[in-house]
Amino acid sequence: MAIKFNLNGNDVTVEAASGTPLLWVLREELGLTGTKFGCGVASCGACTVHLNGEPVRSCSTLIEDVANTSVTTIEGVKGAAAKAVQTAWQKLDVVQCGYCQSGQIMSAINLLATNPKPTDADIDEAMGGNVCRCATYVRIRAAIHHAAEIMEG
Ligand code: FES
Numbered sequence: 199m200a201i202k203f204n205l206n207g208n209d210v211t212v213e214a215a216s217g218t219p220l221l222w223v224l225r226e227e228l229g230l231t232g233t234k235f236g237c238g239v240a241s242c243g244a245c246t247v248h249l250n251g252e253p254v255r256s257c258s259t260l261i262e263d264v265a266n267t268s269v270t271t272i273e274g275v276k277g278a279a280a281k282a283v284q285t286a287w288q289k290l291d292v293v294q295c296g297y298c299q300s301g302q303i304m305s306a307i308n309l310l311a312t313n314p315k316p317t318d319a320d321i322d323e324a325m326g327g328n329v330c331r332c333a334t335y336v337r338i339r340a341a342i343h344h345a346a347e348i349m350e351g
């Protein structure tokens with residue numbers, strides 16, 4: 199079946215069988231490999247993208263469900279929250295192996311776009327579904343606070 203949606207600001211049409219996970223289409227059909235496969239069952243957050251601005255797990259989002267929507271991947275993020283997160287991540291050297299980090303960043307951008315001054319509890323709640331096997335959680339929390347300061351100016 200042909201599915202049309204907006205991807206990182208561009209209209210795209212993909213051919214995929216009904217039931218195909220969005221993650222497969224992004225990585226295998228469209229070559230956007232920044233979005234990672236971790237668990238495949240919506241439990242780790244490595245595959246997080248934005249669907250109409252909200253974070254979703256692309257491993258568990260069916261391609262037919264993105265028809266006529268807007269999808270943003272790590273390759274297409276932009277705006278004040280995205281810029282602040284990228285700057286803070288680099289400054290605090292958050293990344294260890296890096297595998298989980300595009301998903302972490304997608305969740306962090308959404309958090310800051312909706313809550314520009316999150317508390318530790320807000321961060322824990324928003325980021326709770328993003329697992330990091332390298333345990334970078336302390337640096338992630340610090341980087342989100344730093345990104346909030348950058349956005350505040
Ligand atoms: S790969 Fe999608 S949540 Fe783990």
Ligand code: FES
Pocket residue numbers: 293294295296297298299329330331332333334
């Ligand atoms: S940085 Fe290695 S899994 Fe998170």
